[in-house]
Amino acid sequence: MSELRFNELRGEQVVYAIDRQDRTFLPAREHCPLDPTRLGEPPTEIPFAAFQIAVFDNRFPAFQAPGGAAEVVVYTDRHDGSFATLSPQRAQALMWVWRHRYQELGARPDVEYVMIFENRGVEVGVTLHHPHGQIYGYPFVPPVATLELAADERVGGCAPCALLARELGDAQRILIERDGVVAYVPHAARWAYEAHVVMREHRASLLDCEPDELRELSQVLQALVRGYDELFERPFPYVMVVHQASTCEPADSPARRGHVHVEFYPPLRTAEKLKFLAGSEQGAGTFISDTLPEESAVALREAIARAA
Numbered sequence: 001m002s003e004l005r006f007n008e009l010r011g012e013q014v015v016y017a018i019d020r021q022d023r024t025f026l027p028a029r030e031h032c033p034l035d036p037t038r039l040g041e042p043p044t045e046i047p048f049a050a051f052q053i054a055v056f057d058n059r060f061p062a063f064q065a066p067g068g069a070a071e072v073v074v075y076t077d078r079h080d081g082s083f084a085t086l087s088p089q090r091a092q093a094l095m096w097v098w099r100h101r102y103q104e105l106g107a108r109p110d111v112e113y114v115m116i117f118e119n120r121g122v123e124v125g126v127t128l129h130h131p132h133g134q135i136y137g138y139p140f141v142p143p144v145a146t147l148e149l150a151a152d153e154r155v156g157g158c159a160p161c162a163l164l165a166r167e168l169g170d171a172q173r174i175l176i177e178r179d180g181v182v183a184y185v186p187h188a189a190r191w192a193y194e195a196h197v198v199m200r201e202h203r204a205s206l207l208d209c210e211p212d213e214l215r216e217l218s219q220v221l222q223a224l225v226r227g228y229d230e231l232f233e234r235p236f237p238y239v240m241v242v243h244q245a246s247t248c249e250p251a252d253s254p255a256r257r258g259h260v261h262v263e264f265y266p267p268l269r270t271a272e273k274l275k276f277l278a279g280s281e282q283g284a285g286t287f288i289s290d291t292l293p294e295e296s297a298v299a300l301r302e303a304i305a306r307a308a
């Protein structure tokens with residue numbers, strides 16, 4: 001069971017999930033717990049000989065009912081590959097799985113905020129290489145979600161809508177532009193190759209999206225991550241998070257605020273150099289970057305085109 005403590009100086013919760021110390025750390029290829037269970041072999045986490053997408057409770061949870069949720073989403077029963085190499089149909093199906101988990105976890109009284117995410121690469125602490133993501137159901141609204149709501153106040157409306165309009169007007173940092181979905185490097189990106197994928201219409205969550213929009217979202221996400229892998233011709237580590245409305249209010253409440261978008265935080269500055277969060281970032285909360293977002297956008301746009 002994890003323990004929450006409120007860090008007074010930072011005004012934020014810290015989660016102590018001490019059982020996680022024992023979690024599986026980069027097991028040998030033949031002992032992958034996210035593989036299907038093969039006949040005559042010890043069971044994995046998934047007791048089926050084959051599957052498409054599997055969702056189950058994390059065995060080493062940061063949150064657990066009645067104090068939230070932690071789930072694992074396995075994208076495929078094939079060990080090798082990544083989100084980028086899933087078939088378009090599978091990537092599209094994943095959007096529906098995300099939507100379903102947001103709905104189901106969000107309906108629970110102990111879940112106030114659902115965050116879908118993927119950590120990719122040992123550079124961001126991945127302990128299992130099998131293509132998978134995670135979902136946390138936080139029993140509180142976490143600081144980043146609160147900051148985004150404060151941005152709404154500052155711009156006097158929906159911040160993702162306003163920022164998207166600004167990016168489209170400027171056009172320099174746009175990576176992919178589709179009918180329902182746009183990807184761009186933000187004007188004030190904190191990471192060298194940070195990218196945001198935003199629904200063009202105001203949609204509070206995946207539940208509010210049309211089927212066509214979900215299909216396009218899967219296509220744009222895949223095009224972007226293929227471009228990432230192409231950029232330095234190596235698997236590109238990143239943290240990917242889906243931001244949506246908190247689930248404090250019911251899905252039909254007019255009080256619900258938020259705008260579904262996906263943020264990527266890649267730690268690479270160059271093919272070999274990682275960005276570390278050090279003095280200024282940790283001590284002051286101020287990011288110092290040596291790459292201009294406009295230049296990253298040019299490089300990424302070209303990489304996306306080459307990978308297409």
Ligand SMILES: [Zn+2]
Pocket residue numbers: 032033034035078079080130
């Ligand atoms: Zn595997």
Ligand SMILES: [Zn+2]
Pocket residue numbers: 158159160161162201202203258259
């Ligand atoms: Zn909006």
Ligand SMILES: [Zn+2]
Pocket residue numbers: 148243261263
């Ligand atoms: Zn966001």
